[in-house]
């Protein structure tokens with residue numbers, strides 16, 4: 001776990017302090033549409049806990065069951081909003097494009113360009 005001085009954007013969305021278009025949730029995971037979609041279906045799947053894991057590497061080491069739950073929610077989102085096929089992207093570190101330092105995955109689906117990674 002990483003302690004945050006201030007809640008991250010996604011912690012604030014999970015706490016319903018900032019609105020988002022929520023598409024799925026479990027007790028510990030929440031999924032909502034990305035505000036700037038980069039694919040026909042672009043959903044962020046993140047964990048609800050406050051002061052939680054910073055990235056997927058920390059989550060995998062600290063709570064693999066929660067990572068599995070996050071992936072299962074991603075699977076359900078792709079089934080619900082697309083044809084079931086999807087990319088699951090975890091930006092890990094600022095130099096890789098991570099801007100919100102609370103673990104999250106991008107579900108990208110629906111008419112993806114063949115060969116494109118983003």
Ligand code: 5GP
Nearest residue numbers: 020032033034035036091097098099100101
């Ligand atoms: P990262 O770059 O950390 O992997 O992903 C952060 C994502 O959050 C970006 O894709 C960005 O478009 C999205 N985002 C930024 N601000 C908001 C917001 O206020 N609401 C929602 N739903 N998504 C946001």
